[in-house]
Amino acid sequence: MTLTKVLSDALDSGINQIGQLRILRGPLRLHHIDDVNLDSLEVHTDPDDAREISLYTSDGKYRFTKGELSLKTGWIFILDSVEALRRAIDLFYPASLGLWNASQNNEIRVQNLRDKLNRQTGMYRHARNVSDEGIQKLVKCLCGPSNKCVKKILWEIDETTPLEDSEASRFDGIVGDIEMTTAIPMVCQEACNFFVAQSRKKAKKEFEAREQ
Amino acid sequence: MREAFYMIDADEVYVVPDFISEGYFTQEVIPRELSLTGPTTEVHGKTIHYCDPVGIHPSMTSLILQRIDEVAPGVPQEESTLFIVGHGTGLNKNSTKAVKDQVDHIKTLPNCRFADVIDTYMEEPPFIADWGKLAKTPYAIVVPFFIADGLHSYQDIPMMLGFEKEEGLAASQKEVFRRNPYHLQDKTLYYSAAIGMEPMMADVILDQISTFDAQNDAH
Numbered sequence: 001m002t003l004t005k006v007l008s009d010a011l012d013s014g015i016n017q018i019g020q021l022r023i024l025r026g027p028l029r030l031h032h033i034d035d036v037n038l039d040s041l042e043v044h045t046d047p048d049d050a051r052e053i054s055l056y057t058s059d060g061k062y063r064f065t066k067g068e069l070s071l072k073t074g075w076i077f078i079l080d081s082v083e084a085l086r087r088a089i090d091l092f093y094p095a096s097l098g099l100w101n102a103s104q105n106n107e108i109r110v111q112n113l114r115d116k117l118n119r120q121t122g123m124y125r126h127a128r129n130v131s132d133e134g135i136q137k138l139v140k141c142l143c144g145p146s147n148k149c150v151k152k153i154l155w156e157i158d159e160t161t162p163l164e165d166s167e168a169s170r171f172d173g174i175v176g177d178i179e180m181t182t183a184i185p186m187v188c189q190e191a192c193n194f195f196v197a198q199s200r201k202k203a204k205k206e207f208e209a210r211e212q
Numbered sequence: 213m214r215e216a217f218y219m220i221d222a223d224e225v226y227v228v229p230d231f232i233s234e235g236y237f238t239q240e241v242i243p244r245e246l247s248l249t250g251p252t253t254e255v256h257g258k259t260i261h262y263c264d265p266v267g268i269h270p271s272m273t274s275l276i277l278q279r280i281d282e283v284a285p286g287v288p289q290e291e292s293t294l295f296i297v298g299h300g301t302g303l304n305k306n307s308t309k310a311v312k313d314q315v316d317h318i319k320t321l322p323n324c325r326f327a328d329v330i331d332t333y334m335e336e337p338p339f340i341a342d343w344g345k346l347a348k349t350p351y352a353i354v355v356p357f358f359i360a361d362g363l364h365s366y367q368d369i370p371m372m373l374g375f376e377k378e379e380g381l382a383a384s385q386k387e388v389f390r391r392n393p394y395h396l397q398d399k400t401l402y403y404s405a406a407i408g409m410e411p412m413m414a415d416v417i418l419d420q421i422s423t424f425d426a427q428n429d430a431h
């Protein structure tokens with residue numbers, strides 16, 4: 001089944017939100033969940049405009065990861081097909097539909113953090129030296145909505161070491177207090193490159209602390 | 213990058229690295245991240261064809277020539293030295309190969325009228341900083357062989373050429389490409405944006421796929 005059909009079926013089942021995006025039907029529209037007065041929004045009809053809109057926050061800061069909980073408001077897409085809607089969603093949140101579909105079908109390839117860190121080479125090979133304790137701290141200060149990440153963490157440190165309970169590890173990938181059946185959760189199958197980079201820094205700090 | 217497979221319906225996928233040369237990322241990191249073991253790999257039920265990076269495709273030569281026409285229109289090539297600038301590094305000899313190949317291609321073109329075509333680098337000889345000594349002609353045209361404009365093309369190379377200082381505006385606001393020509397060292401110098409900024413790069417990506425198919429008999 002194509003992802004366009006998956007999305008179409010999801011809309012039929014009552015889903016109307018993904019990340020910070022609200023989907024309206026008849027006609028098909030897409031806007032920020034925080035925008036209420038739809039008449040005042042800048043209208044877009046080309047789904048490719050999503051690429052530009054998603055680059056910067058409202059105050060002009062570069063969004064270095066698309067999963068950042070900082071999508072700017074003030075725009076609305078009026079789209080002529082579910083295919084176009086899929087295109088726009090994939091530009092706002094790359095692979096989010098596919099990852100959700102794979103997780104629904106138990107086909108998602110979750111990679112635990114140790115496996116991710118252990119396969120790093122070059123300057124990032126040192127990231128593997130970070131301690132479990134250091135990782136648990138990093139999750140709490142980098143992941144989850146408090147740290148502006150919109151994704152539900154699916155990975156653990158390794159097979160026998162789960163993430164400690166925290167707002168970040170509990171987050172279900174759905175923004176706002178809404179009925180779960182009306183939203184597509186954003187999922188994190190493996191730690192992002194930012195997390196790897198921060199793991200490297202943490203490992204360096206831990207090493208320096210031991211040397212002192 | 214590893215998540216990209218999830219958003220593709222197609223069973224057959226071509227991966228074209230948007231890199232200017234072969235090196236650590238194209239030979240090690242991308243294959244590792246995408247679980248590729250050769251030119252064609254079956255990964256998670258899809259057939260993945262791994263193409264060469266865009267920068268080493270022969271059609272980059274016509275991109276360079278087009279860029280020269282845009283940057284230095286009407287400049288007599290017989291009185292010009294063309295510099296193609298790469299990064300250069302002692303760590304990987306492949307990083308200079310793409311630049312040397314382009315120089316060789318341009319020199320052997322039947323309609324090449326440049327007095328000289330020289331490969332130069334930021335961090336290994338021949339250094340672009342020595343352009344004034346290397347050029348024996350009244351005109352010099354400089355094309356950075358980089359995939360995108362950034363600190364190197366906005367600031368580092370202009371400083372090495374001698375028309376930009378480190379202080380002042382943010383690198384991206386210096387408009388170094390819009391102030392041609394520069395009059396330096398008794399020569400007239402024309403400076404181009406990074407070659408990868410050329411819109412025709414999209415065609416080179418498709419060319420790289422065609423080349424892959426021709427070489428690997430994919431279809």
